[in-house]
Amino acid sequence: MTTRIFSNRLSIIGLIFVIIVIISGFTRIALLAGTPSSGVALGQVTGSFLIGLLYDLSVGIFIIIPFVLHLWLQNDLIYKRKIFPFVCLFFVVALGGLLFTSIIPKDFSPELYRAVIYYIGFRFLVYLFLFSRTPAFRLKWRTGVLYIGMTIVTFLLLFNAVAEWFFWQEFSTRYNFIAVDYLVYTTEVIGNITESYPLMPILTGLFILAVLLVVVLRRLIRNSAVLPLSFAKRSVISVGMLLLPLLVYFTVPEKWRHFSRNEYANSLAGNGLFEFANAFTQNELDFYSFYTILPDDEAFRIVHNQLQTPNSRFVKNDLYSIERDISYNEPERKLNVVLISVESFSADFMQAFGSTKNITPYLDSLAAHSLLFTNLYASGTRTVRGLEALSLSIPPTPGQSIVKRPDNGHLFSLGSVLRSHGYTTQYLYGGYSYFDNMKTFFSGNGYTVIDRSAIPAAQVHYQNIWGVADEDLFTLALRVLDSNSLFRKPFFAHIMTVSNHRPFTYPEGRIDISPEKQIREGAVKYTDYAINRFLKEASARRWFDSTVFVIVADHCAGSAGSVELPVTGYHIPMLIFAPKILQPQQVNTLTAQIDIAPTILGLLKLRYRSKFFGYDVLNMPADRQRAFISTYQGLGYLRNGKLVIQSPVKNIKEYQPDFITGNAKQITLNDSLAREAIADYQCTSWLLRHGRQSE
Known part of the structure; x- marks a missing residue:
């Protein structure tokens, strides 16, 4: 059975799934070993790996998409002389549409606009080049494309595994909105990484490892280029594979990984890439997990004291409610x-x-x-x-x-x-x-x-x-x-x-x-x-x-x-x-x-x-008087000329800001001011989480 799976036109697809599962499995082992005080029981470890396998396969279903398209659509028919004029016409129309219309508006993203034009132009040149070559040469070319594609995918999977390990060491969890936030502040993040880790040696080592893996597996990869499979059969299999991402999107929720009371075990059950994609849609970072908190009762008492003003009156004998009647003497x-x-x-x-x-x-x-x-x-x-x-x-x-x-x-x-x-x-x-x-x-x-x-x-x-x-x-x-x-x-x-x-x-x-x-x-x-x-x-x-x-x-x-x-x-x-x-x-x-x-x-x-x-x-x-300023994860509380900043993981500092230059000098944290800052953000998060801010 194993021989059949890896000895056909689509063998590279199965190979990608195996690589993903192996790398993800070793990633979980490394994350668990790097957290000796996690308290994860043996049964929870088993659950993490079994549930994690589901998420690994789900991610793989999306990664194989370009390979499925490549193997499905490669066909020597487009290199027939009778078809050649129609293919050239397609490329000319595509380039003309981009150059002389606003399909991709130039003022939205000049980089994207140029990239699409360069890509289509490059593909046209590749087509013209391959048209002038023999079928045997084109077969070697396609095999080389698969080698390069597998090298890139393997390198990215290995890179992600290492990145997840560093992220776990910093935040003790899988990717979340902090990782998404890093994309917004790319310059700062890359600068921080290069200053903190030997980035180039790590990248070089991962690339060499990816190349070695592809060399070892080259025969299996080559099967996908040389072994015959009719276009009809390729179409049936490929369409089925391309429908799987829709199935995953609508049927595999992120919440399945929350199977235990141990958050480490729940995080191990996830897949970093799956969690990263999920962070885009969820768009939030749990305050209670990543920020310093107070007992909820204390936080709400502080907020109640803040919101009590001469023209307001709380209407409920409920500490966890901020509802109050506002009134004025004037009409x-x-x-x-x-x-x-x-x-x-x-x-x-x-x-x-x-x-x-x-x-x-x-x-x-x-x-x-x-x-x-x-x-x-x-x-x-x-x-x-x-x-x-x-x-x-x-x-x-x-x-x-x-x-x-x-x-x-x-x-x-x-x-x-x-x-x-x-x-x-x-x-x-x-x-x-x-x-x-x-x-x-x-x-x-x-x-x-x-x-x-x-x-x-x-x-x-x-x-x-x-x-x-x-x-x-x-x-x-x-x-x-x-x-x-x-x-x-x-x-x-x-x-x-x-x-x-x-x-x-x-x-x-x-x-x-x-x-x-x-x-x-x-x-x-x-x-x-x-x-x-x-x-x-x-x-x-x-x-x-x-x-x-x-x-x-x-x-x-x-x-x-x-x-x-x-x-x-x-x-x-x-x-x-x-x-x-x-x-x-x-x-x-x-x-x-x-x-x-x-x-x-x-x-x-x-x-x-x-x-x-x-x-x-x-x-x-x-x-x-006070004000709130923030980034996606930095939460600022400005009061009496001082600035308290909360950030992951459970960091809280106080600064003396310069209101002219914007610079700030760190000073000793004032406990009372810190508690005010925590209470406002914590109570907001609590009320939203419990649906208490509805009209």
Whole structure:
């Protein structure tokens, strides 16, 4: 039977599965041996290897896909002279379509665009070369391709095994969202690895080992190139194999590895590559596993003390609930609200924060007529994190934003509060709202989602891969807001701009910086122009005088620095403009992005039941000032000029940040401040995990 398996056209497929199972098995042995205090019993070890075998085979089913396609489709028919013109025509049409159309938009990813063109061009040259050679030469060529392919796959499997071992030594678990996060900070991670380990000797050794394995197995690999198998039989077998990935995707869940109470055993049962892929879809990092925690009772007591304010009252005798009634002495004001979240808008773009570039002339002038918040900090470094903070008013949890996680509907949000008070709630986006899961998130939380698909092509002045120009988005917004006003009910519209984003392109003739330069300063100034135009046109509408306009960044243009969480990389501006309603004022209170929703509701004097972690900063006790800043795994708590940072695994440090340079000096950890920091993040994670943040 073994002879039959490895003595046919598809023998390389079986060989790949054997290599995967052997390498994965030895990886588990190495991980177990490297954790002498794991407490894994013999029965749990057996369970880990048996369940792990299932995940190993599941991963193998995806790895074999290119080999199945290669063996199935290789055919000398395409080298017949009668077929030659049609094959050449196919390549010419493919290259022409890429060069002269926008199948892959150049401004989205120039690297991807060039790579696809180079690949197709290379394949065309290879085809022309092989067409001129004999069938015997082509057979040698295909055999060589299989040797190279097997060498690459074997090297990558060995490399992954070593990488898993290092990851396990650091975090005592399989790949998780931390590993995914490493892809975001590639430069920093590679630098850290090269400084920590002898990377080149390791890679060289793994490559030599991969080559030796392929040399030893070369006869079995060659069988897949030379042994005959009819195209009909290859088709039946190949189609069956290509359907297996779908079967695995829909029937093999990650939770099967959680078969015991010993987390080491559960982790051993997994497969690193499977867990890595799963981390992309789950998008979260368990706070209780990777961060310092307090007893839940203590954490919630701290949070209760923080959230108790003169105008709030807890409504349940339940320590694990943060529900409280918010009230004001003044009468409610059912004003319209337009929240404009500006893409990548750092505080230092504006004159009020020291800029001398004159790239926000309108907003600079508007600041003198608005509530200008000078001490506001973004929750994170991505749009989805900003949208989370603005909508849900919760501290950022480790991993990806709630916006991109599964099961993120029917949450308590700014929209749900306003909707309960009779508001129309809408989310307007200049791109296609499927991007970053925006449509699923906002529609699942009661917003009507309106995106670029609502704009007729004839009304679009400019667009790039991210969406229409901001002026076209605001034209759409005016049309929507005019329509809202006809229904004689208040409206809340959250508008998300897109123009201040690489490639920094916009319509010609709008500002004094040519879009051909494709520089950040031009995109910022164009967005400033578009907001100016929008508010000028809005000022002629009847609904303008009863509308509060909130202009705030989703995050800064950049957050890189020499320290883990440079405070300057999170400093953003906010203007609240309502000339017939609000007196201009500069607000210097330390403000978190999660405070914006309660502050808006405070301006409206609405009475509501809250699950927000944020404060109405205009009615907040002075001793409650704090802010939250984060990356995917670094969780910062900013208070009284100090910064506490939590990170995996269970690290917590305190810093004295420099609010001018962004640098920070580590200082002795203040226990009381550390407990506050832990409590906020821990309680947020607990409430989300237990479904207690639903509306």
